[in-house]
Amino acid sequence: MKAQEIIRSIEAEQLKTNLPDIQIGDTVKVAVKIVEGGKERIQPYEGTVIAKGSSGLTKTITVRRIFQGVGVERVFLIHSPRIDSIQILRRSKVRRAKLYFLRDRVGKATRLKQRFDRPLT
Template sequence: MNARINAEEIIRSIEAAHMKSDLPEIHVGDQVRVGVRIQEGGKERVQAFEGTVIAMRHSGCNRTITVRKIFQGIGVERVFLVHSPRIDSIQVLRRGKVRRAKLFYLRNRVGKATRIKAKTDSKEETL
């Protein structure tokens, strides 16, 4: 039992070293822009992928998000490992108001049917 606890502590310490701390809070339904580092030849550049988060999986160092966008009438989905060194940045452009954990039903919809309502703060600021 003692060896098991030590192994878990070692795994947690290794994962903590690889976790990013500057990530925004991401939810399913959010419109995000993910900057991905790409190597072409000897050069490295950052390519932006903008779309809607339709799924989130796992936790900790293994957290992934699935982002979907429509490009020239064709749906494109990419799965990003959030804490990967290949991910340069993640920006939340717009918060979405959804009532599901997975938005796979968007795959069957086209055009305006794929829109998601924007989340608004219901708390009014008082002076």
């Protein structure tokens, strides 16, 4: 029992508190820290959240975007030190927990209806 308490206390120190309330269907901009040689820079990754997974320190979001006509998905550990910030740009109205059906759609068919009843922050 004592080991679990130690693990929880260590995880609690690692958890980020300044994260927005991210929902499925949100269009987000994730600022990722990239290390190239000795330099570090921040690269934005903008796309739609199609899935959320796990909980606690291992909480993840899957973000999908179209880059040069090809769908690209990235899974982000949101409490990772590599994630600088997450900004919500747009909220969408969805009726599913996972938006995997967007993988089969192309062009205008991938649009989601915008939602105005929740604030962006």
